[in-house]
Amino acid sequence: MDILHSYLSPGSVLVAIATLAFLTWLYLAHINQFAKPGAYQSFDIAGFPIFLIRGKDDKIRAFHNVCRHRAYTITRKETGASTVLGCRYHGWSYDTLGRLVKAPQFDDVPGFDKSENSLFEIHAHTTEQGLVFVNLDSGEPALFEDSVRASLEDFKRDSGLGTKSEWVTGQTLTGSFNWKLGATDRHFKNALVQLEQRVSETLRPSFATQLMRTLTLKNKKSTLSLFPGTLIYSFEKADLELALTLFPASDTTTQIRYDLFDSGSTQETDEGALASIIGEALRLLVKNMESDSEYVTQNVVESSATTHKILKRLREHQKMEKMRGGQILPAMRQPKGSLFFQQAEQLCKELDCSGPGANGAGSGGLDW
Numbered sequence: 001m002d003i004l005h006s007y008l009s010p011g012s013v014l015v016a017i018a019t020l021a022f023l024t025w026l027y028l029a030h031i032n033q034f035a036k037p038g039a040y041q042s043f044d045i046a047g048f049p050i051f052l053i054r055g056k057d058d059k060i061r062a063f064h065n066v067c068r069h070r071a072y073t074i075t076r077k078e079t080g081a082s083t084v085l086g087c088r089y090h091g092w093s094y095d096t097l098g099r100l101v102k103a104p105q106f107d108d109v110p111g112f113d114k115s116e117n118s119l120f121e122i123h124a125h126t127t128e129q130g131l132v133f134v135n136l137d138s139g140e141p142a143l144f145e146d147s148v149r150a151s152l153e154d155f156k157r158d159s160g161l162g163t164k165s166e167w168v169t170g171q172t173l174t175g176s177f178n179w180k181l182g183a184t185d186r187h188f189k190n191a192l193v194q195l196e197q198r199v200s201e202t203l204r205p206s207f208a209t210q211l212m213r214t215l216t217l218k219n220k221k222s223t224l225s226l227f228p229g230t231l232i233y234s235f236e237k238a239d240l241e242l243a244l245t246l247f248p249a250s251d252t253t254t255q256i257r258y259d260l261f262d263s264g265s266t267q268e269t270d271e272g273a274l275a276s277i278i279g280e281a282l283r284l285l286v287k288n289m290e291s292d293s294e295y296v297t298q299n300v301v302e303s304s305a306t307t308h309k310i311l312k313r314l315r316e317h318q319k320m321e322k323m324r325g326g327q328i329l330p331a332m333r334q335p336k337g338s339l340f341f342q343q344a345e346q347l348c349k350e351l352d353c354s355g356p357g358a359n360g361a362g363s364g365g366l367d368w
């Protein structure tokens with residue numbers, strides 16, 4: 001089966017292929033979504049659980065969201081804050097650098113080395129505008145593209161989205177439709193037209209604000225598309241930017257993450273009203289995408305610009321695999337199976353160090 005038909009065919013292969021398409025720098029968040037050291041946000045990208053966390057050095061890092069002990073999820077909430085993340089099952093704890101700092105019952109195990117059991121770090125890059133990207137390549141990732149860097153700078157000039165922009169609201173929604181439908185952006189356009197109107201009615205900028213916007217030429221709305229599934233929209237009549245990203249969750253479901261940012265110092269923002277308008281509009285967008293998904297034909301998906309870009313990347317990826325002489329997999333790694341680790345595992349079982357949540361019971365206070 002050629003790459004196009006693999007991509008278009010239903011079945012689990014879609015998720016694997018979409019994931020390979022993600023072997024590129026993928027936008028996830030803005031630094032100001034992480035207000036203080038320890039603030040984190042969890043993501044599931046086509047079945048790959050990862051989380052971003054702000055370190056004590058203020059750097060945003062990404063980690064595979066899987067405990068090195070027995071592979072349970074570390075951060076079970078979508079967002080939160082803690083400078084030490086404890087796995088709920090047997091109490092292994094990690095700091096904001098992903099280092100294992102506590103491993104109950106293992107301290108006296110001969111040969112057990114905490115430093116060999118840090119969380120697996122994922123390549124993360126924060127741009128000058130404060131946008132955080134990750135790359136799931138488990139090897140050396142592709143360079144962050146200059147063209148993307150330039151587009152972000154242009155967008156910052158038009159919209160003001162930068163390191164000082166404040167995060168206003170955001171949420172992850174789940175839609176019952178195939179991620180490929182996101183390749184058609186007609187729904188986004190309709191939703192944004194309606195949002196623009198409702199937001200301008202709500203904010204009602206003062207005359208002084210409008211004058212300031214005119215003088216600084218900031219009345220121009222702008223959109224930025226980031227491959228493969230992100231659109232950032234700058235409102236025409238408000239210093240607000242909306243980032244929308246679609247992630248494939250399965251063959252039949254897609255996650256839609258949205259975040260609203262405020263880049264203005266002159267507008268008075270009613271955050272509650274804005275959150276309600278944006279949430280309502282995006283829930284409607286998801287509903288429309290769900291009902292339209294039944295009518296999307298293969299031709300529509302096949303001819304979309306995003307599909308073409310994805311296929312191009314997949315072909316490049318296949319070429320790279322041939323050159324490297326093997327499959328290049330995303331940053332999904334298995335815990336080490338060293339002899340010492342296996343002995344420690346055995347000891348753990350013998351000591352019955354299963355944690356309070358091991359059988360799905362209460363969290364015992366370690367449920368992040």
Ligand code: FES
Binds near residue numbers: 088091
């Ligand atoms: S699985 Fe995390 S501590 Fe055991």
